[in-house]
Amino acid sequence: AQKVTQAQTEISVVEKEDVTLDCVYETRDTTYYLFWYKQPPSGELVFLIRRNSFDEQNEISGRYSWNFQKSTSSFNFTITASQVVDSAVYFCAHVTGTYKYIFGTGTRLKVLA
Amino acid sequence: EAQVTQNPRYLITVTGKKLTVTCSQNMNHEYMSWYRQDPGLGLRQIYYSMNVEVTDKGDVPEGYKVSRKEKRNFPLILESPSPNQTSLYFCASSLGSRGSYEQYFGPGTRLTVT
Numbered sequence: 001a002q003k004v005t006q007a008q009t010e011i012s013v014v015e016k017e018d019v020t021l022d023c024v025y026e027t028r029d030t031t032y033y034l035f036w037y038k039q040p041p042s043g044e045l046v047f048l049i050r051r052n053s054f055d056e057q058n059e060i061s062g063r064y065s066w067n068f069q070k071s072t073s074s075f076n077f078t079i080t081a082s083q084v085v086d087s088a089v090y091f092c093a094h095v096t097g098t099y100k101y102i103f104g105t106g107t108r109l110k111v112l113a
Numbered sequence: 114e115a116q117v118t119q120n121p122r123y124l125i126t127v128t129g130k131k132l133t134v135t136c137s138q139n140m141n142h143e144y145m146s147w148y149r150q151d152p153g154l155g156l157r158q159i160y161y162s163m164n165v166e167v168t169d170k171g172d173v174p175e176g177y178k179v180s181r182k183e184k185r186n187f188p189l190i191l192e193s194p195s196p197n198q199t200s201l202y203f204c205a206s207s208l209g210s211r212g213s214y215e216q217y218f219g220p221g222t223r224l225t226v227t
Contacts, residue, residue, distance in 0.1 A: 045156075045203060045218040071119045091155060095214050099144065099163055100171060105155035109212075 006104035023092030119219035136204030144209030145187040
């Protein structure tokens with residue numbers, strides 16, 4: 001079955017700490033996409049990154065980095081030097097060619113000043 | 114401005130009174146989808162549409178209907194709402210097979226059924 005697991009329900013860190021949000025997925029397919037979305041307290045959903053199953057290169061964008069490992073079916077998200085503005089719920093998601101999107105249950109990140 | 118719009122943003126209704134939540138996108142996207150967000154459950158897909166007149170069920174379609182008569186619009190219909198459909202609803206669109214599948218979301222509709 002297709003499934004996305006975000007085992008961390010809530011994480012609290014102090015500003016400037018690094019934090020990693022875990023995402024583990026299950027899929028039968030060889031071709032798929034993985035995503036991270038951010039939902040700040042205002043409620044909108046913001047796309048952060050996409051990875052396809054053939055591209056295992058890690059990616060860095062400013063303070064954000066993503067580690068995709070097919071061997072462990074994981075797509076983890078690290079925020080370096082966290083800031084209060086990073087406080088949000090973060091969702092990991094998966095889609096295959098069937099167009100059915102599966103989201104994880106989300107990780108609420110609280111960054112304390 | 115490229116966007117997905119939803120209306121209404123907030124709605125309080127009573128059990129059994131039919132309602133429609135509209136969704137429109139101006140990005141010429143093929144793919145559109147509806148989700149509900151509930152505490153502890155994340156986002157769950159209700160229905161999706163790969164193109165005009167092509168729709169399919171997601172994980173939680175019971176009690177909902179959709180239609181896709183035009184590319185830009187994808188309304189969500191609750192024929193007989195019940196309290197367990199109280200939720201936050203999001204519409205989303207993406208390029209689908211012509212792109213890389215990342216979705217762009219509307220602002221959400223908070224529905225309360227009493």
